[in-house]
Amino acid sequence: MASGANGSEPLLEDIEEFRPIGEIEDADRRRRKDLDRESARAVKGGATRGSYRKLALATIMLATVGVAFALLITAVELSKDDRQPVYDLNLKRGSPEYTLFLASAGKLLPPQIHEVVLEGELEPKGRIIIIGDVHGCIKEMKELLVEAEYVHGVDTVILVGDLGDKGPYPLEVIAEARRLGFYSVRGNHDDKALASYESFLAGKPVPSKQRWVKEMPSGAAEWLHKLPFTIRLPSYGLVVVHAGLVPDVPLTRQQLGDLYMMREVVNTTGGWRAEEAKCDPTGKLGPAWASVWEGPDHVFFGHDHERGLQRRAYATGLDTGCCYGDRLSAAILPSMRDLRAAQQSQSGSTLRPSLDPQDIKIISVPAHEKYYEDHDPCS
């Protein structure tokens, strides 16, 4: 690993923690082989003493110990893996582009896939500002914060992911997000950046779109690596995710690839299935997932600049294509204190289970220029 600003190597340590199942099985097989060899040696020693009974007993005991040991190791490895129960990455999609996007997921999983931010972690007077796909547009991000009258240390900012690529200042966006303590979820481009960074560290070629990762400080890479796939704020009844959620599937059963890639859903006999129509030549274009999402959580997301701003009863899409020369947008939610006060004065009741769309204020600023032309139908 290239030595970064602080010279530490936690990224690789973290990766080690999330070894793919295949590797775990290989290690287990190796252990079993070693045990077999030990067992064979014991058998040999026993035979020279000429006692077949002792030999058989030793073999059985060793085999038992071996099996018990192997089971114990497997159990320990599996229990380590409990945090990531169902991450089939949907590699069966068939489209080579689709699998390309999932280059790093699975070996560079964050320590926390689904982060929860409790009310006690928010400033009581602070608002929630959720910002759409920034893609390196640092000027517009700063202008949007001014437009939002963002107060550092009071308001909570959450980015919907895709911080880099396409736009001109990916490293500055990451640095500013870290400096100001923003939350962010992982977007498909953050994932690609991580995969490219790993390639760079390993001395392998880096795709031209991610050349910027070669300048990325190790601390920034580590920060990027830790971004969860979803952030939930139970007090607001909201979830932030980069691309979307499949209706009727619990958060922890959602496929990781879908969380940062899906745009549409297709209704099947087994329920809804995520699609990324542009990336799947065989896929039939289904409805936008947000149009069939029925809550109860209100989902804020990005990734779908072609549909632009989406305002649904239980979902708000915030990718308004800043890097394509359109706009950078944000949703602003009142502080919990103000939200409670307003709702109590309206109905005298306690907080509704989900956000009312009228509590969500949308702001945006125009892009300074068109930074990127979309030649890649899959991004």
Ligand SMILES: [Mn+2]
């Ligand atoms: Mn995206």
